Amino acid sequence: QVQLVESGGGSVQVGDSLTLSCEGSGRSFSVRTIGWFRQPPGREREFVAAIRPNAKITDYAEYVKGRFTVSRDNAKNTVYLEMSSLKPDDTAVYYCAARSPQAMGRTRSYDYDDWGQGTQVTVSS
Helix, strand or coil, X not given: CCEEEEECCEEEECCCCEEEEEEEECCCXXXXXXXXXXECCCCCCEEEEEECCCCCCEEECCCCCCCEEEEXXXXXXXXXXXXXXXXXXXXXXXXXXXXXXXXXXXXCHHHEEEECCCEEEEEEC
16 A cells, blocks of 8 residues: 655646645555546546656646646655646646556546545636
8 A cells, every 4th residue: 555645736827837746655656657636626536647657658638738747756755747837727636646556547546546635726817
């Protein structure tokens, strides 16, 4: 099991940048794919990005591709989500999660079995 804690959320203006961090504890953190999800107000949780254990392969949702970058530092047990050109539609609670070793995919909530508590990102126009 991996414990995850997100940080870095806040209130920003349209076009601003923000970097979220996801710090993990547990020896298995470095061998787990870590995903970022978000839940906008009144909507279901949706996939944002994921990064493999070796940090060389990443996946992005179409609506963040080119604006968001996911990276990781396994020595610090931390995964980052750099967000730029933020839009009001990016307003959501952002969660990081560790993918289940038995999962078949990487973009669905049920592929992940350890979750952080979430951090709020609010983008105002």
